[in-house]
Amino acid sequence: MKIESQQRFLSFSLGEKDIALLTLEYVQEIFPIALTDICRVPQMPSCVFGVYNWRGEMLWLVNLEDMLGYPPLALQARFSSKLMAIKLLYEEKSLGVLVREIRDIEPFDPQFLKSPDGQLFSPEMAPFVQGYFVNPAEEILICLDVKAILQTPIWISHNQILS
Known part of the structure; x- marks a missing residue:
């Protein structure tokens, strides 16, 4: 495998046993956050955790697991x-997405990205899955589509509030 053809992805835990990937191209920063620092916003979808003061700007935070159909973090x-x-x-x-644990930065060749299989992913997750890789340990690494996450109807319907 040629290094030039590889793209770098941020891997993180999703749910109890899944591993997800986001292309580093769209990752601006990663930071730990305490729940007490998040300001909850009433009458928002359950996956919207609230807002956070990120370097003087309001950053909306989404519970990625809840958005993708996993049991909500707060109930686990x-x-x-x-x-x-x-x-x-x-x-x-x-947009800020909340996850349990950052794993690593991993290189993958995009030509080995497998198309999403309707039987592998839940209906809630499917619109946000770009595809998946299988690593040498034969684990499935779910490649999420950042564009789909940021362009979900949740943000379109709440555009006046989120702008």
């Missing part, structure tokens, strides 16, 4: 008061 037994936030940026739109 091993829930911790600290999460990791990944600040995504695409076409001048930014």
